[in-house]
Amino acid sequence: MFAIPLFLVALQDAGPEQRFRLENGLAVVLRQIPEHEAVAVVVGYRAGTLDDPEGRRGLAHLVSHLARHAALPSYAEDEAEKLLREEGFFRRPDTDSRAETIQDLTYFQTLQPSRNLETVLRIESERMGRAEFSEALLEDQRKEVLDEIRDSRADPIKTAYNALFAASYERSPYRFPMAGLEEDVGSITLEEARLFHRAHYRPDRAVLVLYGALPENARGLVEKHFAGIPRGSEGLPEPAEEPEEAAGSRTVLRGAPGLALLSFKSAAPGGAEKAAILLAVHEIRRRLELHPGVASDTVERSVSDDIRARGRSLVICSLLLAPGGDAERVVAGVLEVLEDVARLPPNEGRVRELAREVRADLLADHALRPRTLARDRDGYLLRLGEAARDRMWAALAGEDRVTNMADRVDQVTPEEIRAVLEKYFSKKRVNILIMRPE
Secondary structure, three states: OOOHHHHHHHOOOOOOOEEEOOOOOEEEEEEEEEOOEEEEEEEEEOOHHHOOOOOOOOOOHHHHHHHHEEEEEEOOOOOOHHHHHHHOOOHHHEEEEEEEOOOEEEEEEEEEEHHHHHHHHHHHHHHHHHHHOOHHHHHHHHHHHHHHHHHHOOOOOHHHHHHHHHHOOOOOOHHOOOOOHHHHHHOOOHHHHHHHHHOOOOOHHEEEEEEEEEOOOHHHHHHHHHEEEOOOOOOOOOOOOOOOOOOEEEOOOOOOOOOOEEEOOOOOOOOOHHHHHHHHHHHHHHHHHHHHHHHHHHHHHHEEEOOOOOOEEEEEEEEEOOOOHHHHHHHHHHHHHHHHHOOOOHHHHHHHHHHHHHHHHHHHHHHOOOOHHOHHHHHHHHHHHHHHHHHHHHHHHOOOOOHHHHHHHHOOOHHHHHHHHHHHHOHHOEEEEEEEEE
């Protein structure tokens, strides 16, 4: 559920990356990967749930729906979206064109035959500067968003995670569900949606990434369609900063399946701490698998750092209970493991072993190699789209705050792991959520 973004690893067998910024502030990343005839295009905006105004939780999500289906200067309402789906590389709607609003950002992603690149750039430039929303479109998309919120509320796993995030964050809007709050979405006006779009969908808050079989004039096409869009003139408030120190919490819900979640507030993006936390998480995961009480009471166990671009993330231990499994015993077992890791952290030899394992996992999961294309064309091209999307994520997070994690894990020392264990994995700071079967 919480995968390590692809930006943390190097793409293999790809051409050099070309990065530049237009005068209007648009950050652009181009990478030539010529082994096929597809191009992945991703546009990301700093317009996530972090940017929702108080009392309008869900505005960013609703505006992404509107922008996806909006009328554009060259296309009638919903015509551009239909074109991206019908002309896409796979001719499969959810693969060829997708949009999503998450906590940090909103993005629009498409995978197209390279011959369609200029069409895509025209659509995305018009979406950025000149999308038009109507009352009818607002009501249609409001209904879709409200349905998403209700479906999410009916899903016990999503309900549990939403409750965990609400308990884990004190000030940050990360504590709100990504889809929004039903009462807020129901009262958003057309003018509010237009103002949000105008304020956030602008080049100086955006990143454009093109990966794949790019024509020689790819940069020229970008400049042709995007250089004329004016940069924004108004400053926007940054979301409230989450305090580093915070007391833990305990929440008990009823529902199936039985579940135990534990979260620890982690570090902000960038810095050596992230690499050390990644190795600590790997070691905690290994020791959890060896703990007899935890293993016997659960059927699935995971530990991961839910990485964020613009604020503190959570390290989350997720444990799906076996039939008859005792949630309290599982929680006690996890805390016991954490104490054990803090008391006996990995030594130099084990840290190097952890670094090799983590590095190998990262590179094996996300390498883009020609031989992979020959063996699994569809899988390769899907990874191409994911790589472009997560490269966008990295650029929005800030180039000075994000580097290649696969290289950085090699530099972690036992002292750094010991330090993050003491700083972030304290019993006093753990948030515990238990879902007991009804």
